[in-house]
Structures are given as structure tokens and as C-alpha cells.
Amino acid sequence: MGFEILSIDQKQHLNLSDYAWLVIEEDMFNFNQENSKDSSLSGFINQIITNYADYAQCSISNELLRYEKELNDIFQSLLVSQYDIKIQNDYKRLLLQTKKRELLQAAEKYPKGIAKKFRINNRNAEYLEESEDDRFYGKYPGPYIRALCEEYARKTYSERERIYLFDRVIIIENAISHASALRLTLHNGRKFIVSPYAFLTDKLDSFNYLVGYSEEIETENSHYRMSSFRLSRIQSIKIVQSKSGKITKRDGELLSLQLSQTGPQFLSSDQQEIVIKLTDRGIQNYHQQIHLRPRYISKIDQNTLVFSCTEIQIIYYFFKFGRDAIVISPNTTRLKFKRFYEEALTNYVE
16 A cells, blocks of 8 residues: 655656645745755655645545544444444444545645646655555555645645744744743844743734743843744754743733733834824824734824834834824934835935
8 A cells, every 4th residue: 555656766746736836936935035955846845745744634544534533532422322333333434435525525626737846755755655545546646745735835824834844833832831941043043042932823823923031142231031933034943951941920921911912923022102193194094904003002192192012013014104104203213214215215216
């Protein structure tokens, strides 16, 4: 049993829809911006197979085993166990046949597109040669890998990020469950010791964040602070066995409060009061545009709002308002907006 890989060098044709190729090409860039050695098509597809094959719906043999276990648990309940064993088995067999048909239909629904070649690595070749999914896809692994990649491409960005960077997700979740400290290096070279609090997505389920308290290392004037790190910006991460990552109850409460106000993407203890004056149109836009919107804490007048948040959240949210939002204070933020607009203007001056 198992798929047969004919090519000695384990080269495989892969025909995917235009949509799937577009998603994969974008993810290759987004997840490997600073790791050119990992950004080949073969490297990317192999990582998807390694990290996702055991959990994908298109892995029909595994999915049917999971479903059969669910059915057994249900049929052991008092509500069902009163029926004759033969009736129970007939129902289970019917439900499994229906599930199998649905899974096969889902795997075959994707449109054909462009064929490209990639090399199956030794680890995945061994996995495929031992797989029982050849019963559903035929002798060769191409149709199965195609279904796997198409299914992956239709996940949300945050789901795909967790699949591709699954090894880091496991380390983070283990550290959180055991209150262990983490040492991580970002793609820009900065290094941190982190006491992990949670692994979260933002409110729109766009990106994944490691949230906790951190202290930057190998730098001067660093201090213990609330922090969040986007998963795809972490280059390497490991548990520090010799250091506790426990967060006090008080610090946890402060962090939870801050998360409720800003979300993980703008989590920082470096908050400040920022005053913004809005035109009437700016006020209307503020009430209509909810995404990334900071909450104001007070009003100086009907059009002048005071915010307590990070500068980066103000920049992300209000920069698109243009003339309808004016930074009054602090002057450092005001000058940044001025410089951004001046630099943008130079692109249009002939």
C-alpha cells in the first residue's frame, strides 16, 4: 500500500489552479522574506506536506478514522446504545459512506490550471509511500498533493501562517502551557527573552501574535515590557529551560486589559496621549471606519479628540485621513505626519 514515486530524483508534476499558485507565491514571500534558502518552491511545498498532511480533510484515510472515532463516541451514549448492535453498525456504515463521498467530492472540485515541477524530499517520500490514501487518489501521489495544496490555499491567511510555521507554533504553545521563558530572534536581528502570555490572532483573524512581557537582549536601556511579536517575523525561537516565564496575576490582568483596548497588533506599554483635530468629514470617517480604530479618552471640543495609545496605531489609522485629520500633539508625531505627506508629495511633483 502507499503511493508510488516513479522518478529517481523524486521530481513531481503539480497542477494547481491559478488561485492556488497565486496564494502560494504570496505566502512564499510573506513567510520567507529574509530566508532565501527556504523560499524555493520545493522547500515550500514540502513544508506544507510535512506540517499539514496529517490534519487536512483531503487526507481521507485519516479523516475517516477521526470521524469513525466520533461516531463510536456518539453511539456509546445512552441515547443510542439501546438500539440493536446491527442497527448501530448499519447506521455507522451509512454515515461513513456519506462522509467518504463528501470528502472525495471536495478533493475533486478544484479547477485545473498550470503544472509546475517540484522535488519531494526524502521525509515526505517515505510518508507518501506509507500512506493509505492511494485507495482514494490512485497509484501516484500527484492528485493527492494537488488536493492538499488547493485545500491549504483556501484557508485564511492566519490559518496558512500557522500551518507553514507549525514548528514555531508548537514551541510557543508548549512554553505558554508550562510557563517557560522563550528566547527569540526576529528577522531584523533583534533578540528578546519573552514571558509568554497567549498566542492570538487580531480581531480580523489576519495575523498570529505571540503576546507577553519581553526584554530585549544584547542592547542597552532595555526594560521588561508588554510586547507582541508577529509569528512570521520570528526567525528562530526556543524555550529557555533555565528561566521561568511565569507572569504575575497583576501583570496578566494589565496585559488582558491592554489587549481588550488595542488588540495584539498594537500591544505596547509605550502609550502616550495624542491629540487629533478632525474636520467634520474626519469625524464622520472616524465613526464609519472601524478597522484599527483607536478609542479616544476625552474631547477638547467637538472635533478635537484625545487618545491614549501607541503612536504606530495613530499612524496606521489616521494617515489615510489626509487633510481631515491634523495631529496637534505631541510634536514628534506631528512632524512624522508632516514628513510622510511631504515625501509622498515629491512623487507627484514634476
